Amino acid sequence: MKIYNYIKLGLGSLIMLITACTNDDFTPLRISQSNNAEDSPTGSAQARANVLLPGSGVMMQAFYWDVTEGGIWWNNIESKLDSWAVNGVDAIWIPPISKGQSGGFSMGYDPADYFDFGDFQQHGTVETRFGNREELEKMIGTAHEYEIAVIADIVINHNSGGALEYNEFRQIETYTLFEPASGLFNRTWLNYLPNAENLEDEGRFGGFPDLDLKNDYVIDWLWRSEESVASFYMNTLNIDGWRFDYVKGFSPDVVKQWIGSVGGYSVGENFDGNVTDVVGPWVEASGANAFDFPNFFNMRNAFLNGNLNELTKPSLLSTMPEKAVTFVGNHDTESRDGSNEFPNEFETHAYAYIMSAPGYPCVFYSHYEDSGDEQKEKINQLIQIRSQLAAGDWSVNFVNNQEFIATRGGDDEKPGLVLYINLTDQEVSREVQTHWNSTNIKDYTEKYNLFQNSDANGLVVLKAPAMGYTIWAATDDEQVAFSDILYVPGGYQGWDPNTAPKLDAFETPNLAGTYKGHVSLTGEINEFKFTDAPNWDNGIYGDEGEGTAGVLAAPGNNVVLPGPLDYEINVDLVNNTWSANTWAIIGSGTPNGWDDPDTDMNYDFDRNVWTITTNLTDGELKFRANNGWDINLGGTGAEGDLSHGGDNIAVAAGSYQIDLDVTNKAFNLGSWGIIGSATPNGWDDPDTDMGYDMTNEVWTVTIDLVPGEMKFRFNDAWNVNLGDAGAGSSLEQDGDNIIITTAGNYTITLDVVRNMYSINSN
Known part of the structure; x- marks a missing residue:
């Protein structure tokens, strides 16, 4: 396996050697070393002609720390390649592919046999944590079918899993005897630092x-x-590049x-x-690319500390x-002690930043596949925006602690963009200087549907939502509105x-596709749909599910609501949602x-209010929608004002007409009375109160009247x-005084629904 030549060292050399390489005590021997010639490889490495070089799309880091074990990971990656390719991924970074010391539990960063x-x-174990060679090569082949480059993680600084052997140089036992089952790249203490030829390099990783x-053999x-x-x-495996x-x-010369020697992306x-x-x-x-850790730390500090000025610090x-x-x-950043983890609530903000800026973005598997459909859709949207718009020089237009605006100047193929982040x-x-003169400017994140217009000098006022971001760019699209x-x-x-x-649009022109209105449903079970015209010839919308899902589909199934009840109905044709609320007191x-x-x-x-006339007892009440507590209104302490989840409202016993104005979050508890020269108090306050007959749904009072006049x-x-x-017997607002000609005891009724009254002598 190895050939040794022992040479006596002088005392001075010994002291220098011990000091430089190790704290271990050993006999002063210097060893001229080489591996057995039969273990050495032959020939010269060559690059592959058809290697895929990424950069036009985005990279996907196709793993996270401690991915699901059991040899399924290569198959898992392969199953996602189709959708990744469709959404703009042109490279995948995969974990170290060879067997590590931890066997089936190893993430590959403790390499033992580079050819297993x-x-x-x-x-x-036989399989690695990720699978076997056949599954690996099948996954690589599928990636290439989708024009996705495969970037392999390479760990060459250190090894793990060697057997104990006597280290002639250090004169102690070390775990440096590697006789891998593949039979390739046998290693001994001769191939590890420190040794007689090289005492150290740029850095050690732990105790590996x-x-x-x-070393030439290495x-x-x-x-x-x-x-x-x-x-x-x-x-042989058709890897396209290296991490x-x-x-x-x-x-870096390594x-x-x-x-x-072999080329490929690096x-x-x-x-x-x-x-x-x-x-x-x-x-x-090195001549290689590098993960932009300076930019990562700049972004993390900016969003974590609420200071977007950090984004302007130097980075790659x-x-x-x-x-x-x-x-x-x-x-690494997501798996350790949390000191480098990116704040979850700002992940999509940061993706908006790197997808807008120069550089080659890498998407983290956990952010994309394991953070919910909404975040996945946002990242997909940002990848498409990058593909469509991002080009040209990057310049910061405005920045303070909570706002950041940067522009890309575009090129012959892409128009460039404006990124606006708002914390x-x-x-x-803000008014932004752009390179688009007298042009429609569109928000490609679709937070805003209304285009903005730049003036002849390229100035345009752009917006960003609360705690959000927008990406604006010139468009040739015509502004299209939904029906009103x-x-x-x-x-x-x-x-x-x-x-x-x-249902009426919230605003006109109706660029947001949002509607609101009120409907009285008369049946016990009510089925209906929405149309954007007074016929069945245009847009028809129903429920995606069985009538109660709250998600629109065209034409969809009938929407189903119980009744008889009045409802406030909201429809959003952009986000394909509908909702219905009916209000009550409790x-x-x-x-x-x-x-x-x-x-x-x-x-x-x-009157555009919700109303009920009823008799109350001493106690409290609140307003709530749909017989549930998700949407409820209570008092604020100010008379007549409401807030979501507010306080219980104290009420005294009596008959009341209760009005609720949901839009303005206001309410009124009132009652009807009679006033006039024919009534006990004349034309002076207070009125003579009426009570509410809940059986007949009328206000009523029995009272002595004198000749004169009265009103309600x-x-x-x-x-x-x-x-x-x-x-x-009919009534109207500000109508004529009602004449009472004869004194006597009367029963008076008031039907405010039909605006009718009666005065009957007893």
């Missing part, structure tokens, strides 16, 4: 045996020979030589925030953008769109107390008063 891809029984990357096996790791991965792990541990992990003294010089010396993105691989998180709790807007009205035909009115109730002062069901209110289409008033005030309409 899950085919040899060693370290307690530190490969001597200046160089031949790793990248220089035809049988090398690099050559086998590139030309070099822990490049702080060895010279990466330069590796790429010079990116280094230099885990450091200093671009000026660390990351930048490494890129220049700002100094060497063509070499920057930008990212929001990876298996305040309200919508913001939606019709609600259903069984309750004969399925006739022409006579159906209407509480100890109401007829049913705090128990279900609530006491339902009706909608007054003339609400809440002892003249702003709502009813007088004779000239038709005997």
Whole structure:
């Protein structure tokens, strides 16, 4: 296996050697070393002609720390390649593919056998954590079918899993005897630092045996020979590139030589925030790309501390953008003690930043696949925006602690963009200088549907929502608005769109596609749909599910609501949602107390309020929607004002007409009375109160009257008063005084729903 030549060292050399390489005590021997010639590889490594070079799309880090074990991961990745390709992924970064000391539990960063891809029984397993070689190669082949480059994580700084052997140089036992089951790249203490030829390199990783990357035998096996790791991965497994792990541990010249031998895409992990003294010089010396840790730390500090000025600090993105691989998180930043984890609530903000800026973005698997459909859709949208818009020089237009605006100047193929990030709790807007003159400017994140227009000098006012972001760019699209009205035909009115109730757009022109209106549903079970015209010939919308899902589909199934009840209905054609609320009162002062069901209110289409007339007892009440507590209104302490989840409202016993204005969050508890010269108090306050007959649904009072006049008033005030309409028993607002000709005892009734009254002598 090895050949030794022992040479006596002088005392001075011994002292220097011991001091430089190790704290272990050993006899002063220097060893001229070499591996057995029969173990050495042959030939010269060559690059592959059809290697895929990424960069036009985005990279996907196709793993996270401690992915699901059991040998399923290569198959899992393969199953996602189709959708990843469709959404703009042009490279996947996969974990170290060879067997590690931890066997089936290893994430690959403890490499033992560089040529065992899950085919040899060693370290307690045959398969790696990720699968076997057949599954690996099948996944790589599928990736290439979708024009996705495969970037392999390469760990060459250190090894793990060697057997104990006597280290002639250090004169102690070390775990440096590697006789891998693949039979390739046998290693001994001769190939690890420190040794007689090289005492140290740029850095050790923990206590792992530190490969001597200046040792010819190691160089031949790793990248220089035809049988090398690099050559086998590139030309046999068809790997397209390399992610070099822990490049702080060895010279950047190693990466330069590796790429010079076999080619392929290359990116280094230099885990450091200093671009000026660390990351930048490494890129220049190696010629490789690097993960932009300086930008990562800038973004993390900016969003975590609420200071977007941090985004302007130096990074690869700002100094060497063509070499920057930008990212929001990876298996290291997300898996350790949390000190480097990116704040979850700002992940999509950060993706908006790296997708807009120069550099080659890398998407983290956990952010994309394991953070919910909403975040996945947002990242997909940002990838598409990058593909469509992002080009040209990057410049910061405006920045303070909570707002950031930057522009890309565009090129012959892409128009460029404006990124606007807002960390305040309200919508913001600013005038921005762009390179688009007299042009429609569109928000491609679709937060705003209304285009903005730049003036002849390229100035335009752009907006960003509270705690959000927008990406604006010039567009040739025509501004398109939704219809101003939606019709609600259903069984309750004969399925006739022409006579159906209407929902009105929140604003016109209706660019947001949002509608609101009120409908009285008369049946016990009511089915209906929405149409954007008074016929069945245009847009027809229903429920995606069985009638109650709240998600729109075209034409969809009938929407189903119980009744008879009045409803406030909201429809959003942009987000494909609908909702319906019916309001009621609940509480100890109401007829049913705090128990279900609530006491339902009706909608007054003339006054645009929800209303109910009922008798209350001393106690409390609240307003709530749909017999549930998700939406409820209570008092604020100010008379008549409401807030979501507010306080219980104290009420005194009596008959009341209760009005609820949901839009303005206001309410009124009032009662009807009579006033006039014929009544006991004359024309002076207070009115003579009436009580409410819940059986007949009328206000009533039995009282002695004298000859004279009278009217009905609400809440002892003249702003709502009813007088004779000239038709005997009908009433109207501000109508004539009602004449009483004969003194006597009378029963007076008031029907405010039909505006009718009666005065009967007893």
